[in-house]
Amino acid sequence: MKPYLMRFLLLSAGLSVLLGAVMLTDTSPPSRSLVGLEGDVRRGAYLARASGCIACHTDTENGGQALAGGAPLETPFGTFYAPNLTTHADKGIGDWSIDDFARAVRQGQSPQGDVYYPAFPYRFYTRFSDQDIADLWAAFQTVPAVARASKEQDLEFPFNIRTGLHLWQALYFEPERFEPVPNRSQAYNRGAFLVEAAGHCAACHTERNLLGALKEDTPFTGADGLPGGGSSPPIHAQALKERGWDVQSLAYALNSGITPDGDVLGASMGEVIREGTAFLSAEDRQAIATYLLTE
Template identity: 55%
Template sequence: MSRLHAVTLAAAGLAVAGTAALAFWPIGEPVDLAGIEGDAERGAYLARAGGCIACHSDPGSGKPALSGGAPIRTGFGTFVPPNLTTHEAAGLGGWDVSDFARAVRQGISPEGEAYYPAFPHPFYAKLSDRDVADLWAAFRTVPPHGVPAPPHEVAFPFNLRFGLKLWRAAFGDAPSVAEDPTRSEAWNRGRWLVNGLAHCGACHTDRNALGGRIAERRLAGSDDLPGGGKAPPITPEALKEDGWTVSSLSFALKSGVMPDGDTFGGGMGEVVQEGTAWLRPEDREAMARFLLDDEAAGDGS
């Protein structure tokens, strides 16, 4: 055997060993929420704020809400939001609250597989046990629908889910939702919603060639959304330059109507219709105050 042949075989062996090690590399932490009684009404509110209804429902299909969303077409393949109803096989009927907690906060299925980042689980990572238990209680009230969502259509090598473990290590962090004691209660509530549950940065932040959010471009807009869509910058500077105020932004999150009289379309229209329009006025104002970095009182701010 030549030296080159031996080196090639050794390199191939190392590659196979590395791939096998990655495939069996465990991810996630154990969870036990069985002792927490959830509040379904509060959970339904959190589900609206988190975009669950908007993403996991397909109004044009004639199917009931949460039975699976419209396909999300990206450069890596087509992802289909799954059925979240209580059907035993097609939905979440076979899960328990701890399975649900691992899925929502850690992005891991009951089988231990990593979810694709089309599911914005990094933004939900800081939800409390109470938040998750309430969400679970709400989902347990959804009538079953027995038709599973179609499978994802993802080409090699992105169809190898174990590769997501490396992706998560590199790009799996989300903006902080930690409370800043120097800021107002409303500003901190807005930060928790915008950076966390409402996951505004999932669309309004540009991504690199591997689909990871570019941290220094947070909320600075994106021209490469699934399906060829665009999301404008929503940094404080950009919003103020475009004439937004706390009052007008709060109103837009309720109505979808912008200061110039035009209305949100596409994905943002769905976000408003199925999500932010259902929020309490004080939560919409909190989001606006955080996005504009505005602590001032008064609806003309």
């Protein structure tokens, strides 16, 4: 598609979002308060690593402090910057409550009611349980405060006008919780949680429409136009098996980055492994491979 035509289509779609948004009000379902629910710091830190929180919210290349704000994420809509998630009361989330945190993570809304751009994968994190949220919250409370202001998102018109995001949520976001699949193994269901919720693998391995929503009817079939202009391969079971993967080789690659033919996974997937899956337990890497390779 010609670049100017893509830009025109994006603009037209975005304007449609903005026009429709004026007719909407916040219809987010109420959530029960999590105040008083005790979290486990160790489990929360592990889940934060599995979910990519540290990788996205730390500007490692420029020497940024942990969770104090991320490096630029370039997309067809503009450049996103992950915000400061440290305990700083003004620059971070130090003045949030656990309920504010839960609403942000699982519903994609700030304490002020603003909707987050779907570059933040709350569409996957909505599957977290109350205990998952409490564990994450406990872990984030241990992060030292960093007085670094979050960068503003650098997006093209009309995507820089946030009101349209209410309509985006109405069209493409359905709050839910993860439910194990009956009659499946523990490893399969653990893998399902890590792939479909925490690891949000579909965010990179599934095509999106012009408004950035996942094409749910073609999951894990690969995608073009990733941040930085890259692409991702299909990772559904048939495609993986055709390329020579089995459970053991995939689990090994999630730790080492080495493919069955001796090549090395690089680019975005290299970062995912280096900053995320390499820190997982061997059992969890095996579970991810089991889930992805089950037809």
